Amino acid sequence: xxxxxxxxxxxxxxxxxxxxxxxxxxxxxxxxxxxxxxxxxxxxxxxxxxxxxxxxxxxxxxxxxxxxxxxxxxxxxxxxxxxxxxxxxxxxxxxxxxxxxxxxxxxxxxxxxxxxxxxxxxxxxxxxxxxxxxxxxxxxxxxxxxxxxxxxxxxxxxxxxxxxxxxxxxxxxxxxxxxxxxxxxxxxxxxxxx
Numbered sequence: 001x002x003x004x005x006x007x008x009x010x011x012x013x014x015x016x017x018x019x020x021x022x023x024x025x026x027x028x029x030x031x032x033x034x035x036x037x038x039x040x041x042x043x044x045x046x047x048x049x050x051x052x053x054x055x056x057x058x059x060x061x062x063x064x065x066x067x068x069x070x071x072x073x074x075x076x077x078x079x080x081x082x083x084x085x086x087x088x089x090x091x092x093x094x095x096x097x098x099x100x101x102x103x104x105x106x107x108x109x110x111x112x113x114x115x116x117x118x119x120x121x122x123x124x125x126x127x128x129x130x131x132x133x134x135x136x137x138x139x140x141x142x143x144x145x146x147x148x149x150x151x152x153x154x155x156x157x158x159x160x161x162x163x164x165x166x167x168x169x170x171x172x173x174x175x176x177x178x179x180x181x182x183x184x185x186x187x188x189x190x191x192x193x194x
Contacts (some may be wrong), residue, residue, distance in 0.1 A: 054085040057164065059096070061191025068184045069139025070106040077101060078170075078187040089121035096131060098172065100185045108185050110135030110148040110172050118156070125156045135174040137183035144183055146176035156193075164193040 058081075065078040082096035094116065099109040112133020118125045128151075135148030154168030171186040 052088060054087045054093075055162075057084045057086070057193040058082075059084050059094075059166075059191050059193045061166070061168075061189050063170075063187045063189025065100045065185050065187035065189075067100060067102065067106045067108055067137075067139060068181065069108075069137060069178045070102055071140055072102075072105075074102040074104065074106075076106065076185065077103065078185070078189055080189065080191065084116070084193060090118050092116045092118075094129070094131065096133075098170075100187065106137075106139040108135065108137045108139075108172070108174065108183055110150070110174070112148055112150060114150065116152075118159075121159075123158060123160045125159050126154070127156055128153050129168075131172075135172065137174045137176075137178060139183060140179055142178045144174050144176035144178045146174050148172050148174050162194075166191045166193065 060081040061079075063078045065076040066073065067076050070076065078098065078100040080096055080098035082094060084092050084094045086092045092115065094114050095112075096114070097109075097111040099107070101107040110133050112131040112135075114129055114131025114133075116127045116129040118127045120126070130152070131148075131150040133148045133150075135146065137144045150170065150172040152168050152170040154166050154170075157165045157167070168189050168191070169186070170189055171184065173182045173184040175182065
């Protein structure tokens with residue numbers, strides 16, 4: 001009887017050791033297989049419990065501008081439109097199209113994606129912004145096409161309302177040359193977010 005009991009304990013221990021070994025190898029295989037893109041079991045995913053819903057605004061505005069490739073240094077007219085999404089109280093992302101022209105012999109246009117960072121989450125907030133996109137410029141009988149880089153500094157009024165007003169200094173350059181210089185415009189502009 002004692003030998004049967006010892007045999008059962010040994011067989012049971014051996015069975016448990018084999019099962020544990022098989023289990024850890026299966027888990028290792030499974031974790032190795034799961035390290036490929038798109039091969040994630042639904043049991044391995046976590047639900048996102050809190051997602052901030054961004055507030056979307058349409059925006060359009062106007063302002064006087066100067067274009068550096070304008071040989072006569074005439075005042076140009078600047079128009080812009082796009083969308084801005086407030087993603088949290090301190091930042092927003094934006095998609096903006098803008099065109100600047102003196103309606104004579106110079107034109108600059110660009111479209112880009114960017115972000116604004118706000119100094120305050122109150123009703124009046126100063127901000128800084130940047131964007132990157134693609135642009136076109138024509139001046140002095142030549143044209144340039146390429147990536148565009150822009151920067152802005154402004155003041156957003158009535159920020160806690162669903163209709164807002166901005167006052168902004170904005171500049172954009174095209175990364176292609178006209179007569180050995182990068183075309184650039186700078187503008188003081190106003191706009192409405194709605």
